[in-house]
Amino acid sequence: xxxxxxxxxxxxxxxxxxxxxxxxxxxxxxxFEPGMLHGYVVLSTVAKGKIATIDVTAAEGCPGxxxxxxxxxxxxxxxxxxKWQDSVAPPGSPFRPxxxxxIQFDGQPIALVVxxxxxxxRDAAALVVATYESLExxxxxxxEYRNSYVPPKKRSGIPAAPKPRGxxxxxxxxxxxKVSADFRMDGEHHNAMELFASTVxxxxxxxxxxxxxxxGPQASRxxxxxxxxxxxxxxxxxxxxxxxxxxxxxxxxxxLFLAVMASIDLKRSIKVEMTxxxxxxxxxxxxxxxxxxxxxxxxxxxxxxxxxxVQATSTYEDYQEVVVNWSGLAYKCDNAKLTYELAKLDxxxxxxxxxxxxxxxxxxxxxxxxxxxxxxxIDPLELRIRNFVHRDQDNDKQLTSKALHSCYRxxxxxxxxxxxxxxxxxxxxxxxxxxxxxxxxxxxxxxxAAEAEVRYSADGKVTVSAAASDIGTGTxxxxxxxxxxxxxxxxxxxxVLIGDSTLPTTGVAxxxxxxxxxxxxxxxxxxxxxxxxxxxxxxxxxxxLAKASVEEVRIRDGRLxxxxxxQIGVSLADILASKQMSSISEAGKVGPDLVQMMSFKSYxxxxxxxxxxxxxxxxxxxxxxxxxxxxxxxxxxxxxARSQILGGVVMALGMALHEEGMIxxxxxxxxxxxxxxxxxxxxxxxxxxxxxxxxxxxxxxSPIGVKGLGEIGVVGVAAAxxxxxxxxxxxxxxxxxxxxxxxxxxxxxxx
Ligand code: MOS
Numbered sequence: 007x008x009x010x011x012x013x014x015x016x017x018x019x020x021x022x023x024x025x026x027x028x029x030x031x032x033x034x035x036x037x038f039e040p041g042m043l044h045g046y047v048v049l050s051t052v053a054k055g056k057i058a059t060i061d062v063t064a065a066e067g068c069p070g071x072x073x074x075x076x077x078x079x080x081x082x083x084x085x086x087x088x089k090w091q092d093s094v095a096p097p098g099s100p101f102r103p104x105x106x107x108x109i110q111f112d113g114q115p116i117a118l119v120v121x122x123x124x125x126x127x128r129d130a131a132a133l134v135v136a137t138y139e140s141l142e143x144x145x146x147x148x149x150e151y152r153n154s155y156v157p158p159k160k161r162s163g164i165p166a167a168p169k170p171r172g173x174x175x176x177x178x179x180x181x182x183x184k185v186s187a188d189f190r191m192d193g194e195h196h197n198a199m200e201l202f203a204s205t206v207x208x209x210x211x212x213x214x215x216x217x218x219x220x221x222g223p224q225a226s227r228x229x230x231x232x233x234x235x236x237x238x239x240x241x242x243x244x245x246x247x248x249x250x251x252x253x254x255x256x257x258x259x260x261x262l263f264l265a266v267m268a269s270i271d272l273k274r275s276i277k278v279e280m281t282x283x284x285x286x287x288x289x290x291x292x293x294x295x296x297x298x299x300x301x302x303x304x305x306x307x308x309x310x311x312x313x314x315x316v317q318a319t320s321t322y323e324d325y326q327e328v329v330v331n332w333s334g335l336a337y338k339c340d341n342a343k344l345t346y347e348l349a350k351l352d353x354x355x356x357x358x359x360x361x362x363x364x365x366x367x368x369x370x371x372x373x374x375x376x377x378x379x380x381x382x383x384i385d386p387l388e389l390r391i392r393n394f395v396h397r398d399q400d401n402d403k404q405l406t407s408k409a410l411h412s413c414y415r416x417x418x419x420x421x422x423x424x425x426x427x428x429x430x431x432x433x434x435x436x437x438x439x440x441x442x443x444x445x446x447x448x449x450x451x452x453x454x455a456a457e458a459e460v461r462y463s464a465d466g467k468v469t470v471s472a473a474a475s476d477i478g479t480g481t482x483x484x485x486x487x488x489x490x491x492x493x494x495x496x497x498x499x500x501x502v503l504i505g506d507s508t509l510p511t512t513g514v515a516x517x518x519x520x521x522x523x524x525x526x527x528x529x530x531x532x533x534x535x536x537x538x539x540x541x542x543x544x545x546x547x548x549x550x551l552a553k554a555s556v557e558e559v560r561i562r563d564g565r566l567x568x569x570x571x572x573q574i575g576v577s578l579a580d581i582l583a584s585k586q587m588s589s590i591s592e593a594g595k596v597g598p599d600l601v602q603m604m605s606f607k608s609y610x611x612x613x614x615x616x617x618x619x620x621x622x623x624x625x626x627x628x629x630x631x632x633x634x635x636x637x638x639x640x641x642x643x644x645x646x647a648r649s650q651i652l653g654g655v656v657m658a659l660g661m662a663l664h665e666e667g668m669i670x671x672x673x674x675x676x677x678x679x680x681x682x683x684x685x686x687x688x689x690x691x692x693x694x695x696x697x698x699x700x701x702x703x704x705x706x707x708s709p710i711g712v713k714g715l716g717e718i719g720v721v722g723v724a725a726a727x728x729x730x731x732x733x734x735x736x737x738x739x740x741x742x743x744x745x746x747x748x749x750x751x752x753x754x755x756x757x
Pocket of ligand 1 (some may be wrong): 517
């Protein structure tokens with residue numbers, strides 16, 4: 007680790023910021039080529055059944071229309087037999103458009119209209135006429151709950167529910183205090199600012215350059231090569247800038263398939279961009295119905311934890327998240343029974359959405375913990391402290407670090423938690439009932455395989471390259487910081503090249519692991535450059551560094567010097583000149599430490615404190631303050647880090663209060679497929695949010711001590727809001743989102 011850091015740990019502004027605010031950063035749909043084609047997708051208007059007829063003659067006769075593709079004339083792709091897996095993250099058999107006449111979900115693409123302009127394609131698409139043999143669609147999780155099943159095959163990388171430990175049923179029945187409650191969470195729909203889009207540039211030699219909205223350019227490339235039988239050398243995927251993704255762009259979406267299919271077939275460049283409406287049919291956060299049962303003794307010490315979750319999936323994939331496992335590792339408890347099942351709905355396969363599984367599972371656990379605190383009659387924060395655990399009991403492993411006590415303490419101090427009157431409806435301000443609630447948050451800290459290359463040039467400039475992605479998180483900036491410190495140059499002297507499948511191998515940007523993984527790969531590459539520089543310096547006659555080891559030298563002010571005495575050293579220019587080189591570049595590579603993983607697990611932690619004010623007569627709820635105290639190891643950049651947590655909190659307030667995918671279960675159709683009727687937090691909904699990063703030193707989680715921040719900001723927030731609503735009103739709301747009707751519907755709650 008760098009000891010003399012000056013960039014790492016500083017609030018460096020995004021290096022890509024000026025390009026973004028001046029409109030020069032080009033997103034997937036913003037690349038053009040004269041004469042290129044445009045595709046527009048036609049969507050099914052039934053949720054289940056078969057296409058009986060599809061008439062494209064009117065559309066084909068429209069001005070500028072080049073081709074209309076349906077299942078009847080779609081060019082062949084690699085065959086699939088139902089078991090065949092596409093090469094994607096997360097693994098599975100994602101929906102492929104125009105494959106057959108079968109309709110599996112509302113909004114399924116049934117045709118692609120290709121024309122000379124977007125407007126012509128859209129006009130013609132309106133004239134495609136389909137008739138259906140429609141079947142009854144089952145889209146109500148409450149109805150399908152009874153048909154739930156244990157996933158037959160676990161999703162790769164996603165642990166199944168842990169085996170039960172102790173005897174939770176018995177401990178529960180014998181305990182002095184207990185709570186058992188059901189929770190319902192509606193589906194949420196991914197709506198990043200940037201729509202899914204793929205721009206495919208076709209070259210005469212058959213090579214494709216594709217600008218795709220993705221969290222992994224190599225994942226999209228591999229998918230395309232797999233599906234269309236192309237050579238990896240002939241396909242380049244770029245995602246230099248991504249306008250938000252949050253998990254939605256881990257998997258390739260159908261517009262990528264359609265754009266590449268049409269490009270190969272027509273031998274033309276083409277762009278297919280989704281409409282906002284299309285975003286609502288894909289990769290949604292699955293709805294859940296959960297039951298959490300907790301029991302404690304008279305001191306509030308947990309005796310039993312039981313958590314059962316049934317989560318929605320599609321009819322054609324067993325999509326899985328880690329929903330219940332958190333309940334077994336959150337607090338010390340020797341009797342735990344956690345069960346996780348799926349229920350099939352006639353909707354598209356759900357997908358990862360920022361803190362998948364934890365956002366929903368921890369919300370249920372943390373509301374139940376608040377209920378238990380009231381049962382036992384102790385402070386909710388005190389209940390959590392009394393049940394603190396220093397081990398991962400699910401996996402029976404040690405933790406690499408857990409500074410959660412600091413989160414509790416610093417968060418509570420900043421919020422003023424000690425001034426809370428615990429009685430519901432006890433705190434008021436004018437017409438408002440004031441409620442204070444809190445919760446704990448948990449997320450994984452993971453190191454994934456990642457590679458990077460670093461080049462140092464004689465002019466003192468540094469270039470970092472990796473097929474990593476910046477999905478709005480700050481990857482460009484933090485990778486520049488890591489390299490800047492190693493070479494002792496300003497961040498402005500570092501160029502970061504990412505978002506290109508031809509660069510050193512890197513997985514998708516997900517799971518909050520990019521900073522730890524790619525940051526460590528860059529660090530390793532920098533050290534490899536330093537090592538080479540040292541060996542070259544030692545070949546110089548009477549080298550002052552002749553006896554130094556690589557650990558003993560640092561780059562300072564353009565020279566390779568002894569760490570203990572910066573006057574002893576050789577200038578980098580002289581080292582390069584001695585070899586007649588104008589630059590030097592080395593590769594770095596990191597991956598999970600499999601031996602360490604046998605005894606250790608790593609998590610990020612948070613303590614979230616929320617204040618709500620609820621108009622007693624109107625039931626209008628405002629979240630007036632949030633304090634989120636985070637333990638996530640080393641913070642590379644407090645500015646981009648804070649932005650990650652702010653964004654996570656805002657997104658979680660959407661989950662807690664606004665976001666609600668509404669389905670007409672009579673037809674299986676999604677009703678509110680637009681941002682007018684699907685509510686998300688707007689500026690006026692967001693008041694004060696304070697972010698605290700507590701000190702946490704972790705020398706095991708990743709080579710650079712970083713844990714990752716993309717997701718932890720979400721976890722726990724919805725529970726803290728619900729707990730604050732209870733404190734304000736005396737009404738426990740376990741059905742998310744907490745909309746005004748749920749607050750006022752029970753007249754007793756608000757007199
Ligand atoms: Mo994240 S939901 O793994 O991109």
